[in-house]
Amino acid sequence: MTVAPRTDIGLTSDSIVWTRRHLLALQDLTPQEIVAVLDTARALKEVSTRSIKKVPALRGKVVVNLFFEDSTRTRTSFRLSAQRMSADIVDFSVSTSSVSKGETLRDTARNLEAMGIDAIVIRHRSSGAAETLSRLVQCSVINAGDGSHEHPTQGLLDLFTIREIFQAQGRKIADLHVAIVGDVAHSRVARSNLWALTKLGARVTLVGPTTLCPNQFADLGVAVSHDLDSVLPHVDVINLLRVQFERLTSAAFPSLREYNRFFGMDEARLQKCRPDVLILHPGPMNRGLEISTPVADGPRSAILHQVTNGLAVRMAVLYLCIGASGDNARGPQNTATVHSEESTRL
Amino acid sequence: MRILLSASEISALIANLAQQILSDPDIAATTPERLAIVGIRRRGELIAQRLSTIITGQLRQPVALGALDITMYRDDVIGKRPITIPIGTQMNFRLDDRVVILVDDVLFTGRSVRAALDALVDFGRPRLIRLAVLIERSGREYPVAANFVGRRVNIPPQNIVQVRLRPTDADDAVYIDEIAAAVPPPAAAPPASGVAP
Structure with a gap:
């Protein structure tokens, strides 16, 4: 029983540093970062085979599924992935939300963020919507499909x-x-x-x-x-x-x-x-x-x-993006917390 | 950096650990098929493999062997930069009613063992868990004690104990890194880094 070699393109993810808070487009990623996601997903795939299909890594983190377009597979996959990482997840769909009353993406996102969330998973019909959102909010943004741009x-x-x-x-x-x-x-x-x-x-x-x-x-x-x-x-x-x-x-x-x-x-x-x-x-x-x-x-x-692998990959993406952003989410509750060097070392 | 243990000392200590484990009355009273040896990745996994070889040889019956990745159970993983890339857990058996020997390279703060206990119980309800470590150093932050210890050392908390084991490393050796004494070490190094806290 030894660790499987990580030999794609001659890289080992031991030397890979992941610091991204958002996943917006694969065009932005280095080959090393892509291997980091794939390796993390490989490690997390086993969780879904256990009788207790959950690890505590993202306990207390809140993820919002913000879907402006129809989706069954991707939305459910993100939902299950967040749950397997012990995050809480809120489903927010356009038909049942204030968006149908004319609220802008900016207002919707900032209102959600004011509730103290750690990540937004967004699907939108417009290319570039995820990137726009990432400039408006402090939390992680994960692109679940934007127009004909990227998924x-x-x-x-x-x-x-x-x-x-x-x-x-x-x-x-x-x-x-x-x-x-x-x-x-x-x-x-x-x-x-x-x-x-x-x-x-x-x-x-x-x-x-x-x-x-x-x-x-x-x-x-x-x-x-x-x-x-x-x-x-x-x-x-x-x-x-x-x-x-x-x-x-x-x-x-x-x-x-x-x-x-x-x-x-x-x-x-x-x-x-x-x-x-x-x-x-x-x-x-x-x-x-x-x-x-x-x-x-x-x-x-x-x-x-x-479909099965989609779960492991999305667990990996949530772990890496939320993990790398740490306590950066600035909801009203978070701003009151003092983050000293000591507290982050725990 | 000075050497604490040579390759021959490491193999002698692992052989001694195996004898301590087999002499434990609860373990001696357990049939081999109810035993499980589980190493904390990565250096604990390598020690677990070596212990398993010795114990399997003495009992003349295979003993279940697992490898635990505790990254997802650590209390310092979120917000740590760079973030730890996990390797994955390999447990092809349930732990219900088993006697589990949990193996790590260095026992220091006790935080890795705390995380490992949380990870273990996700695979069932063991009858009992014993802890075996190659090196026990002072500096416990959580109330954790080892049942079987290879070598006890008393070194300043700033020093880093670096365990190197084949085949992950080029050789077998344990070093004490005193150069790090000037700078505070990370609160807990990731298991994948090979630098035990």
């Missing part, structure tokens, strides 16, 4: 899943070729994946119709293809993006049937892939559109592993 915890959990499965075969992320398929242009998942994967040295090919996967992405150091079938034999991982009907403003492709014909992952296409290919999907799936049911539920699919 950092999804990017991290995809990376965690890829690393876990390929590390068991003795392979590193830097040796892998990953295809991200579908509506790349509107996808925050694609952007977070792109940054995380390229920072750890993976080869990335973006695949989709020209309208949804423009060639300009090649400027980011990745390959762009509009022909899925020619890419399939060369990749180790295929991350299938959801067709986001809510973000498609004009007819990006002629019909769903045509999309499925050119970019839908089915058993015939799986036959063209390497036998050990890994299929990922961030969910929720449009079964029969971007992914067929036999592929989604088949042996190459790691979709439910992604």
